[in-house]
Amino acid sequence: MNKFGFAIKTPRSENMDKVSLERYHQLLNREPSFKRCFQCGCCSATCSARQFTEFSIRRIHTSFRRGEYDGLTDELRKCMLCGKCTLVCPRGVNLRSVIINMRQILDETK
Amino acid sequence: MRKVAIIGAGPAGIEAASILARNGIQVSLFEKSETPLKNLQDKAFLFPNFQAAQEIVDDLSGKLLADGITSVFGVEITDVRWQGTEWKLTDIKGQTYVTDSVLIATGYQVFDAHRKEELGYGIYKGVITSLDMEQMIKHGKITNANGDEPKRVTFLQCVGSRDEKSGNHYCSKICCVTAVKQAIEVRKQLPKCDSSVFYMDLRMWGQGFEEMYRTAQEKYGVSFVRGRISEAAATFDGRVQLKSEDTLMGLPLKMTTDLLVLMVGMEPSCGTKLLGKSCDVNGDYGFIKTVNPHLYDNETSRPGLFAAGTCKRPMSISDSINDARSAALAIQEYLDSLKNEN
Numbered sequence: 001m002n003k004f005g006f007a008i009k010t011p012r013s014e015n016m017d018k019v020s021l022e023r024y025h026q027l028l029n030r031e032p033s034f035k036r037c038f039q040c041g042c043c044s045a046t047c048s049a050r051q052f053t054e055f056s057i058r059r060i061h062t063s064f065r066r067g068e069y070d071g072l073t074d075e076l077r078k079c080m081l082c083g084k085c086t087l088v089c090p091r092g093v094n095l096r097s098v099i100i101n102m103r104q105i106l107d108e109t110k
Numbered sequence: 111m112r113k114v115a116i117i118g119a120g121p122a123g124i125e126a127a128s129i130l131a132r133n134g135i136q137v138s139l140f141e142k143s144e145t146p147l148k149n150l151q152d153k154a155f156l157f158p159n160f161q162a163a164q165e166i167v168d169d170l171s172g173k174l175l176a177d178g179i180t181s182v183f184g185v186e187i188t189d190v191r192w193q194g195t196e197w198k199l200t201d202i203k204g205q206t207y208v209t210d211s212v213l214i215a216t217g218y219q220v221f222d223a224h225r226k227e228e229l230g231y232g233i234y235k236g237v238i239t240s241l242d243m244e245q246m247i248k249h250g251k252i253t254n255a256n257g258d259e260p261k262r263v264t265f266l267q268c269v270g271s272r273d274e275k276s277g278n279h280y281c282s283k284i285c286c287v288t289a290v291k292q293a294i295e296v297r298k299q300l301p302k303c304d305s306s307v308f309y310m311d312l313r314m315w316g317q318g319f320e321e322m323y324r325t326a327q328e329k330y331g332v333s334f335v336r337g338r339i340s341e342a343a344a345t346f347d348g349r350v351q352l353k354s355e356d357t358l359m360g361l362p363l364k365m366t367t368d369l370l371v372l373m374v375g376m377e378p379s380c381g382t383k384l385l386g387k388s389c390d391v392n393g394d395y396g397f398i399k400t401v402n403p404h405l406y407d408n409e410t411s412r413p414g415l416f417a418a419g420t421c422k423r424p425m426s427i428s429d430s431i432n433d434a435r436s437a438a439l440a441i442q443e444y445l446d447s448l449k450n451e452n
Contacts, residue, residue: 036274040310040338041355050355050362059360088228088340092274 019067023105027064030101036091037061043085043095049078057085057095064102073106111136112445115199115209117187117385119146121427122419123215124170125434126441131178133442138207139179140199142186142381146174149217152241154248156427157291158318166427186381189388190214190415197414210448211414211441214389214398215434216381218420221270221278221374229269229372230342236350237342237370239269240288247295252303252369255348260368262304263296264352265289266339271375272310278395282375283424286313289373290326297330306333306365308354316426337363342370376424389415398422408437416441 028035044050044058055078063072076099085095112135116123119141127137145151147170153163174181189200190212199207223231223239230237235255246252254260267289271282286309293305312334314320326332337354345351350370356363378386378396386392386399391410393399398417401409408416418437419430 038272038310039357041336041357042338042340043355045337045340045353045355045362047362056360058355058357090268090273090275090338 014066014068016066021067023069023109024065024067026105027098027101030105031094031097033091033093034061034098037065037093038091040090042088042090043093046084046088048082048084049080053078055079057099061095061098061102069106072102076103076106112211112448113138113209114211114213114441114445115140115187115197115207116213116215117190117199118215118217118381118419118421119143119174119181119183120215120217120419120430121147121150121166121170122217122421122430122434122437123213124173125431126213126215126418126438127179128173128176129435129438130441131176133438135178135442135445137179138209139174139181140185140187140201141181141183144184146171146181146183150427152244152248154244155291155295157287158316158322160291188384190385191388192412192414211416211444213437213441214382214385214391214410214415214417214421215419215437216385216421217379218376218382218424219379221276221282221377223269223372223374225276226269226273226372228341229266229339229370230344230350231372234342234344234350236344236348236368237372240265240285240292240371240373243292243369243371247292247299250299252296252299254368259300260303262306262365262367263293263369263371264339264350264365264367265293265305265307265371265373266352267307267309267312267373268338269372269374270377278375278377280395280424281313283313283315284426285373285375286311287316287319287322289371290314290319290323290332292371293332294322294326294330297332304333305330306335306367308335308337308339310336310338335363339370376420378421382421386421391415391417406440408433408440414444416444 044056049055083096116139127139131137186202187199191198196208197212270276289307296305337357339352339354342352349366351366354363383396398421400407418434
């Protein structure tokens, strides 16, 4: 119990009233095929990096969609751009381009 | 006496034929196979009440014997044309038939699972389609590639549906509930066998479907994993290893199964595509296009040409039969309007 201490904790919930989706909309402009994603998880299921590390492309682009950008720049560096995710995507999302654009947008708006 | 030609002797074609004949209309029913109800005869039990498909086959076959229906089997109609005063049908041998009105009931065919090469259908023996599974359920003998009793059966939804790569954006509507039905059947016939369903959304749209899903969880212990299987490979002992993401856990998932059942979707049959083009009423993906999906869903843009059943879109058997009844009414009204003109 005493582990909680006396500090005031910030809530961990996603606050959809405060979040800015500007970067997400920028991404959709640059790679409109991303609008079609329906979260099936094929991309991360087939991802080579995913099999051995915590790297999850599905979680990354879901975070991006929710306006949660913390730590994404580092995460995105782990992708080797092999493109297997793009091959298996049933919605025809160009994931490789999504990743490159996420990197660029995060870079530009640092 | 007014004449109607119906193309396709499936549930829709036969139901419409029987109603029209009962109302004194002369019906010619054309079927390219040698027997009626080909697709239905492949089924074991129907969702959601597990009624034997054979009962529906028997009932509909009985209706075919009614007075006023001339059934022509083994004849494929390849061309349907308006001749100014009547419709002319031409079969594959060039023989022609004339009629006042035509009902297209040419139905569907299942998606060819070979087209999803990464899932290994036709490459690994342990990968089968929902049709193969239905056959095994029907014969009461569910076996793996070696003919032994499987320890695990896994179902994968949306094969050839909701899939950009195969060009089919639409949902095939019946596969979700079919997988739940087959998963229950597996547990009924093989109580020791594990039965899992990989899904993205479970669309339990009909009466009794959600209850069936609940029964699958509560009574039969079927497990449901939210994720789409992205690839399958064979193991050295002839089983199938599959890769997916468990999207709820946020982790990649690996699983070895004896049978991977691909829930193949519905596509318009060759006949549907052919007649749609020949009559200029083909809509999205080659299904038949009707005038208005809410108000005039049996009428096509061509007066006197009607459509019913799965040639329009994926449909369950009960929906096809209901659709055929409404088509019969629309045809009758059309024929009555001709009577008034003359």
